[in-house]
Amino acid sequence: MNNPTPSKRITLIGVGLIGGSFVLDLKHKGLATSVVGIDLNHDNLERALERKVIDAAFDHINTEAVTGADLVIVATPVSTLPAVCRQLSTVLENHSVLIDVGSTKQSAIHAFQKYLPHHLPYCIATHPIAGSDRSGALAAQFGLFQDKKLIICPHGQEDSESLNWVSSLWQTVGAQTYLMSATEHDGIFAAVSHLPHVLAYAYVNQIATHPNGQAYFDFAASGFRDFTRIASSHPAIWVDICLENKNSLLALLSGQQAQLAQLATMLKNGDADALYRYFDQAKQARDAWAALQ
Amino acid sequence: MNNPTPSKRITLIGVGLIGGSFVLDLKHKGLATSVVGIDLNHDNLERALERKVIDAAFDHINTEAVTGADLVIVATPVSTLPAVCRQLSTVLENHSVLIDVGSTKQSAIHAFQKYLPHHLPYCIATHPIAGSDRSGALAAQFGLFQDKKLIICPHGQEDSESLNWVSSLWQTVGAQTYLMSATEHDGIFAAVSHLPHVLAYAYVNQIATHPNGQAYFDFAASGFRDFTRIASSHPAIWVDICLENKNSLLALLSGQQAQLAQLATMLKNGDADALYRYFDQAKQARDAWAALQ
Numbered sequence: 001m002n003n004p005t006p007s008k009r010i011t012l013i014g015v016g017l018i019g020g021s022f023v024l025d026l027k028h029k030g031l032a033t034s035v036v037g038i039d040l041n042h043d044n045l046e047r048a049l050e051r052k053v054i055d056a057a058f059d060h061i062n063t064e065a066v067t068g069a070d071l072v073i074v075a076t077p078v079s080t081l082p083a084v085c086r087q088l089s090t091v092l093e094n095h096s097v098l099i100d101v102g103s104t105k106q107s108a109i110h111a112f113q114k115y116l117p118h119h120l121p122y123c124i125a126t127h128p129i130a131g132s133d134r135s136g137a138l139a140a141q142f143g144l145f146q147d148k149k150l151i152i153c154p155h156g157q158e159d160s161e162s163l164n165w166v167s168s169l170w171q172t173v174g175a176q177t178y179l180m181s182a183t184e185h186d187g188i189f190a191a192v193s194h195l196p197h198v199l200a201y202a203y204v205n206q207i208a209t210h211p212n213g214q215a216y217f218d219f220a221a222s223g224f225r226d227f228t229r230i231a232s233s234h235p236a237i238w239v240d241i242c243l244e245n246k247n248s249l250l251a252l253l254s255g256q257q258a259q260l261a262q263l264a265t266m267l268k269n270g271d272a273d274a275l276y277r278y279f280d281q282a283k284q285a286r287d288a289w290a291a292l293q
Numbered sequence: 294m295n296n297p298t299p300s301k302r303i304t305l306i307g308v309g310l311i312g313g314s315f316v317l318d319l320k321h322k323g324l325a326t327s328v329v330g331i332d333l334n335h336d337n338l339e340r341a342l343e344r345k346v347i348d349a350a351f352d353h354i355n356t357e358a359v360t361g362a363d364l365v366i367v368a369t370p371v372s373t374l375p376a377v378c379r380q381l382s383t384v385l386e387n388h389s390v391l392i393d394v395g396s397t398k399q400s401a402i403h404a405f406q407k408y409l410p411h412h413l414p415y416c417i418a419t420h421p422i423a424g425s426d427r428s429g430a431l432a433a434q435f436g437l438f439q440d441k442k443l444i445i446c447p448h449g450q451e452d453s454e455s456l457n458w459v460s461s462l463w464q465t466v467g468a469q470t471y472l473m474s475a476t477e478h479d480g481i482f483a484a485v486s487h488l489p490h491v492l493a494y495a496y497v498n499q500i501a502t503h504p505n506g507q508a509y510f511d512f513a514a515s516g517f518r519d520f521t522r523i524a525s526s527h528p529a530i531w532v533d534i535c536l537e538n539k540n541s542l543l544a545l546l547s548g549q550q551a552q553l554a555q556l557a558t559m560l561k562n563g564d565a566d567a568l569y570r571y572f573d574q575a576k577q578a579r580d581a582w583a584a585l586q
Contacts, residue, residue: 208578235572279528
């Protein structure tokens, strides 16, 4: 594909793993000449300046921070997007393209529609599938999006040139772009991302609050390590995601409870054949998935 | 510590990841001159012979296979241990030390007591904490037990020389040995190993059997990969373990159901503060554990 038009200036709101890594790569590829970072956390801004993730820093959204921005990236926890859009509505220039990178997309589009209705053609909802249990500007890294999936959820009123430009920027940093509706997106990620995070938190809490919890942790090994890795994820980010996508998540939690009830019955009955079929079905499905990665 | 007395001859019943890796290391350290392998699977025996995991092969337990064995290692799925002990009772020589390496220890000791009562002083229940989702003779590897924990569950009638010899063998292949009661062992491993395996199987089955399952798998990423790794574990091995330890596991499954019910309530109420405390408690506990590994 053609090289995307260089983005002369970027404003990054929320200087963390995702936004920080994206602008590092865009600079490295020559697609950004300067990045203005906006973050509530002064220490985080200092680190981002030191590591040259950003070139100027502000602790709140104002005219100076967004003037001249070709691209404004909102990479704050998803629950803050409505307030960010409301604040941007009075300062955003007409030519600036706005993207978010959050894990819930129906809520992102609602925020665009409610607070930036006149800017809607230039608001693009994106979601890079490149999570980590690490967070903050220090977690920003080159190449985070290489060979990762990037989902764009069109709301139907996008300016096509802006949409394609955003898509080309993500492809330039190595991502494979996919289009899907925000509803479909939120259903899929409730299942493959939000639910396992919640289940990992639930499992760790069960162990941690058990009277024998300390002995349990003493003998936990590699299976435990991998199963619980995502329970080290940033709590505030995940509270936001879970609440923004709570209907999908509640349905899935109910489905998980049904699975556990089924398992308990098989165990109580000592039904080795049923347990074998159940475990084997899961192993086959997981192995088939892993073989394609 | 002193070097353990060389084990001139070993009989390994069940030539897989755990038993195969143990004898590979014992040979490498000069502690075994020959290993007789017994396994139901002829292909598996062929591979074990090719890779010099074993030096002779039998497809069933008989006098020839165990005659002259200084050490007999039972490394078959845990539910088979009673039948293995029953068969050994007519062929095992008085001087042979017998160990098992299974993941449930109350059931192991019951099998020793029931089928080998006269041999009990020379029966030692051990459990190396070195799992993998891989299995079979081809999965056997050098150094699997280096810096891993090895638990011995005394039944109280061990010959102390045999007990210390077995302990020294495991230490020689790199393991750190711990002693605890079989009851305590089974409670701990139900919590940190058996429960997460069952939860991983349950989660993968929920996704795999969902009408949108294929789309889910298409967008599953690194969090999913780690959370579900143990669902690729051998189904028959885990059916056995779960049934042998079903009382502990059922109590823990019930505890997990209570965690999920609590989470669903917090989500329904949109209680961000409670969710934050819940997620943060899990993160703190998991981070504290990880910092010690």
